[in-house]
Amino acid sequence: xxxxxxxxxxxxxxxxxxxxxxxxxxxxxxxxxxxxxxxxxxxxxxxxxxxxxxxxxxxxxxxxxxxxxxxxxxxxxxxxxxxxxxxxxxxxxxxxxxxxxxxxxxxxxxxxxxxxxxxxxxx
Amino acid sequence: xxxxxxxxxxxxxxxxxxxxxxxxxxxxxxxxxxxxxxxxxxxxxxxxxxxxxxxxxxxxxxxxxxxxxxxxxxxxxxxxxxxxxxxxxxxxxxxxxxxxxxxxxxxxxxxxxxxxxxxxxxxxxxxxxxxxxxxxxxxxxxxxxxxxxxxxxxxxxxxxxxxxxxxxxxxxxxxxxxxxxxxxxxxxxxx
Numbered sequence: 001x002x003x004x005x006x007x008x009x010x011x012x013x014x015x016x017x018x019x020x021x022x023x024x025x026x027x028x029x030x031x032x033x034x035x036x037x038x039x040x041x042x043x044x045x046x047x048x049x050x051x052x053x054x055x056x057x058x059x060x061x062x063x064x065x066x067x068x069x070x071x072x073x074x075x076x077x078x079x080x081x082x083x084x085x086x087x088x089x090x091x092x093x094x095x096x097x098x099x100x101x102x103x104x105x106x107x108x109x110x111x112x113x114x115x116x117x118x119x120x121x122x123x
Numbered sequence: 124x125x126x127x128x129x130x131x132x133x134x135x136x137x138x139x140x141x142x143x144x145x146x147x148x149x150x151x152x153x154x155x156x157x158x159x160x161x162x163x164x165x166x167x168x169x170x171x172x173x174x175x176x177x178x179x180x181x182x183x184x185x186x187x188x189x190x191x192x193x194x195x196x197x198x199x200x201x202x203x204x205x206x207x208x209x210x211x212x213x214x215x216x217x218x219x220x221x222x223x224x225x226x227x228x229x230x231x232x233x234x235x236x237x238x239x240x241x242x243x244x245x246x247x248x249x250x251x252x253x254x255x256x257x258x259x260x261x262x263x264x265x266x267x268x269x270x271x272x273x274x275x276x277x278x279x280x281x282x283x284x285x286x287x288x289x290x291x292x293x294x295x296x297x298x299x300x301x302x303x304x305x306x307x308x309x310x311x312x313x314x
Contacts, residue, residue, distance in 0.1 A: 011296070043306055043307045046252070046256060046310070049253075056163055060183075061162060
């Protein structure tokens with residue numbers, strides 16, 4: 001005795017028909033669906049037409065294409081930095097502190113050179 | 124004997140990508156053909172699950188880089204190339220969602236709206252309807268949303284979706300049935 005396919009199986013067959021271009025009513029009838037499951041095929045059709053393929057930006061497509069062909073260096077470092085903003089801030093703070101220190105030292109050195117003792121030392 | 128692996132098509136349709144996959148296994152430059160064929164679909168999958176263009180680009184990029192690195196190990200042993208590729212995308216999306224939850228931010232409540240679609244010429248009601256559908260989709264549980272996107276955006280079969288999600292074909296059909304029933308309830312007029 002042949003087993004009758006479950007509603008889930010028949011619905012799946014109807015969705016295959018729908019994907020192949022059949023009208024929802026025809027897809028449901030072909031799969032032997034009636035009543036509530038038939039409405040689900042119409043819902044599926046509505047969902048399908050409401051979810052268009054989103055356009056890929058041409059810039060992204062070109063950049064990724066270049067990366068795949070090995071022409072562009074990794075973007076991972078930038079992505080890593082953006083994912084860890086705390087570390088980025090610490091790096092920036094340390095960099096700034098070093099910059100301030102170097103500037104202060106240079107000013108101090110220049111100040112010393114302009115004194116009589118400094119002029120003597122650097123003669 | 125040619126030394127090249129021949130397609131195994133026992134009990135299923137032959138994989139239409141297999142010739143290109145075999146070419147990419149010996150010449151990475153040949154991967155470009157697969158990239159061009161699947162970029163839109165992988166990006167669409169990532170976009171509808173992550174709800175954000177930037178995150179979708181990130182996940183898409185990681186998917187293709189991982190696929191390029193692993194394509195030499197792909198074997199035609201029951202799963203199609205595209206289900207293998209979407210399995211990688213599925214893992215990348217899961218990673219992105221985990222990273223997002225660690226940052227305690229969520230964009231899943233947002234309704235992803237594809238740029239440039241729907242066409243304004245279709246009228247306001249069509250745009251409103253599409254927005255309602257996307258809102259309903261966003262409210263589905265993760266596994267049901269995955270099935271809907273893979274089925275209706277990417278055109279995968281129940282069997283292929285099973286490979287992507289690590290479930291049986293029957294389980295995917297049941298998930299699909301439940302997802303559509305839930306969507307039907309959410310989209311019922313005047314609910």
